[in-house]
Amino acid sequence: MQTRAILSVLGEDRVGIVAAVSQTLSANAVNIEDIRQTIISGVFSMTMLVTIDEEQAPFEQVQAALDQVAEKLSVQITLQREDVFRAMHRV
Amino acid sequence: MWIEPEEIAETLEMIGRQHLDVRTITLGLSIRSCACDDIAGLAQRVYDRVATASARLVPVADAIAREYGIPIVNKRIAVSPVAEVAASCGARDLSPVAEALDRFFVDMAPSSAPDPHLLGDFMVSGEHTLAELAEIYGVKVDENEKALTLSDYFDIHLHQAPKEGAELALDSIVLVARSLGGGRVNVVGLRLPEDEDEAPPLTRRQRARRKLADIWSQVAGV
Numbered sequence: 001m002q003t004r005a006i007l008s009v010l011g012e013d014r015v016g017i018v019a020a021v022s023q024t025l026s027a028n029a030v031n032i033e034d035i036r037q038t039i040i041s042g043v044f045s046m047t048m049l050v051t052i053d054e055e056q057a058p059f060e061q062v063q064a065a066l067d068q069v070a071e072k073l074s075v076q077i078t079l080q081r082e083d084v085f086r087a088m089h090r091v
Numbered sequence: 092m093w094i095e096p097e098e099i100a101e102t103l104e105m106i107g108r109q110h111l112d113v114r115t116i117t118l119g120l121s122i123r124s125c126a127c128d129d130i131a132g133l134a135q136r137v138y139d140r141v142a143t144a145s146a147r148l149v150p151v152a153d154a155i156a157r158e159y160g161i162p163i164v165n166k167r168i169a170v171s172p173v174a175e176v177a178a179s180c181g182a183r184d185l186s187p188v189a190e191a192l193d194r195f196f197v198d199m200a201p202s203s204a205p206d207p208h209l210l211g212d213f214m215v216s217g218e219h220t221l222a223e224l225a226e227i228y229g230v231k232v233d234e235n236e237k238a239l240t241l242s243d244y245f246d247i248h249l250h251q252a253p254k255e256g257a258e259l260a261l262d263s264i265v266l267v268a269r270s271l272g273g274g275r276v277n278v279v280g281l282r283l284p285e286d287e288d289e290a291p292p293l294t295r296r297q298r299a300r301r302k303l304a305d306i307w308s309q310v311a312g313v
Contacts, residue, residue, distance in 0.1 A: 008099055036096050047096045059158050078103060080160035082094070088105075089098045 001054045004033075004082040006047060007066070011075025013044040020073060024065050025050060028057035044075070049082065106161055108270055108278075115165040116152055120144050122170045130182035134191035137176075141168060141195050214269055217242035217277040221261070228283070230262035241266065245276040258282075 009021060018037070025032060030050050037046040052062055063079050070077040105111040125136035145168050156163040170192070177185050215224075221244060222237040224230060236244070244261070245253050245268060253276050257268040263284045270278035 006094065006099060008103060034093060038096070045096070045100075047099050049093065060154070063157065078160055081158055084159050084161065085094045085099055085102050088102050089094060 003052045003054055003059060005050050005052055005059070005079055006082050006085055007050055007077065007079045008048075009044065009046040009070075009075055009077050011044055011073065013039050013042055014073065017044055017073055017075060018046070020069050021046075021048075021066070021077070024069050025062075028062045028065055029053045030057065030062055050079075112162040112164050113156070115167050116163055117167045117169050118145055118148050119169045120171065122173070122176050126176050126179035128180050130177070130180050130185070130187050133177065133180050133182075134187040137170070137173075137188050138191040138195055141170065141192065142198075213281045213283075215241065215279055215281060217245070217275065217279055219279075224261070224264075224281075228264060228281070230264055232262070241279045242275045242277060245279075 007021070007025075009017060011017070022032065025048075030052050032048055032050050034049040035046065036048075037044075039045070052059055059079075059081075066077045066079055120141060122137050122140055125133055125140050127133040127136055148166050148168070152163045152166045173185060173188050177188065218240055220237065221232045221239050221241070224241070225232040225237070239247070244266070245257070245259060248259050249257055252274065253268050253271055255268055255271060257276075259266045265282040267280035267282055268276040268278075269280045270276075
């Protein structure tokens with residue numbers, strides 16, 4: 001089952017955030033559909049639209065792997081199903 | 092259709108800071124199949140029906156909450172009217188069915204989600220001073236610390252960078268960091284001491300009774 005999800009990363013800008021996140025995603029067979037990234041006064045903010053192949057890596061496993069990355073880089077990473085944002089912002 | 096980063100941030104803020112949550116999900120169960128000519132048998136069937144159907148209610152709800160990133164606070168079970176199915180047994184006293192449901196909730200394994208009590212019973216802004224807290228909750232505060240705000244108190248007494256959920260004792264209450272901004276604690280949960288008059292078994296029973304009362308109100312409303 002393919003699940004579309006939104007990943008958001010928020011934290012102090014530093015070397016290797018994109019690398020660590022995308023490496024973790026690729027290791028879990030997660031495809032990146034789109035990336036938006038900005039730095040607002042030193043705060044790194046990235047949102048990604050990703051597709052998770054739940055047969056290869058279930059949602060929870062991807063979440064757990066990203067939690068480890070978040071802890072290592074001291075940034076905040078959230079992974080949520082895309083439907084939440086769609087329901088909140090689209091009529 | 093791409094969702095704009097501002098919209099994503101807005102949603103995350105609603106969940107993270109403004110505590111948007113799904114208040115309750117309800118598992119509605121028909122107990123008509125439990126009909127039995129004996130009230131004890133009926134009660135047991137109702138128990139088994141509820142226990143079997145709801146075995147995965149809490150873990151599944153918790154998994155959905157994690158996947159969508161929105162907490163689901165209450166998981167509730169509503170059964171179809173007991174009077175309807177009780178007609179099959181002709182008993183005058185239906186309390187064994189109520190007792191069976193009561194027993195189910197007491198036997199039920201506690202949720203793996205953290206007890207909301209642990210995060211604090213009340214939330215206050217980090218701007219409040221210890222003196223204000225002392226006045227409202229009657230806690231003892233050092234004379235020279237009275238002017239400190241709760242954010243200051245975390246800065247001074249917490250020996251590492253504050254994280255969400257970090258705890259600090261203040262006399263008989265516990266302060267829990269609920270929300271951070273700019274490396275400081277700006278929303279604080281207050282965990283008040285447990286009421287000593289209530290022995291744990293009693294509270295457990297009361298909780299079960301309250302849940303039962305919820306069910307009855309649901310049943311009445313069906």
